[in-house]
Amino acid sequence: MYTLTFTIVLGHLLGSTFALEPTNKFEATWGCKQYNTNHGYDHGHPYFATSRFRNIQVTRENVTMLRMGVLGNNDGHVRLAPTGFPYDETEMNEIVLSGWGNSKTVVRRYSRTSPKNRSVELKLKEQSSLGMLSTFEPFMFTMAVNHTDGFVQLTRDGDVHPFLEFRDANISTNYIGFCNWDVPLVFFYDCPLEIDRRVCEGIAFS
Structure with missing residues (x-):
């Protein structure tokens, strides 16, 4: 009887502890805007003005913080203009x-003259x-752009x-856009x- 009682209490405590972790991976997209696309690389995808974002943060060190995510098998393109x-x-x-088949990540700079044409x-x-991207779980991350020296860091949710x-x-x-390559993708932005999302879920920070 005591063993059963201990097991029930322990299970309750552990359940309370791990309840802080989302059981549904899509809970990570709470509060995001969404852009769906299956139009391909050369489509005239829209660009969104970050000045209208509710959740953008600019620090005193002139670092812009943007949290976003992508759901799909490969080739999540993020464009900054x-x-x-x-x-x-x-x-x-x-x-x-x-x-490239969910195998590598590339960053490039170029000059664009139309939705289909770029140079330099x-x-x-x-x-x-x-295997970084998945059709079953959104890949959520925060982009930090230091406008003083141009240093950019992308950090996955939960990572240090x-x-x-x-x-x-x-x-x-100023503007951000998204596009796919050969498979449909869902982008989450703004x-x-x-840390704000976790505070809303009731986690206290010291």
Whole structure:
């Protein structure tokens, strides 16, 4: 009897502890806006003005913080541009999250003249990311852009260290866009920063 009682109490305590972790992985998208696409790379995808975002944060050190995510098997493209219509030989950045069959991540800078045409491409970073994206669980992360020196860090939810770092002194976060390659993708953007979301769930921070 005592063993049974202890087991029930222990189970209750553990259940209370682990209740802080989302049992539904999509809870991580709470408060986000959503963009769905199956239009492909060359489509005229929209660019969203970050000045209208509710959850963007700019620190005193001039670091812009943006939390977002992607759901899908591969090739989550995130585009950063100085204007909402970057087609006048506009210099911009593109982050390809786990492209090439969900195997590697690439960051590049180029000039764009239309939704289909770009030139003067420069690869800023390339690294392995085998299996990083999934059709069953959104990959949520925070992008931190230091506008003083152009240093950019992408950190996955729950992690301490960034999974991607690069530098571009000319990077702009005025507008952000998303696109897919060969499979449908769902993007989540303007998400509450992870610490804000956890505070809303009742976790106290010292």
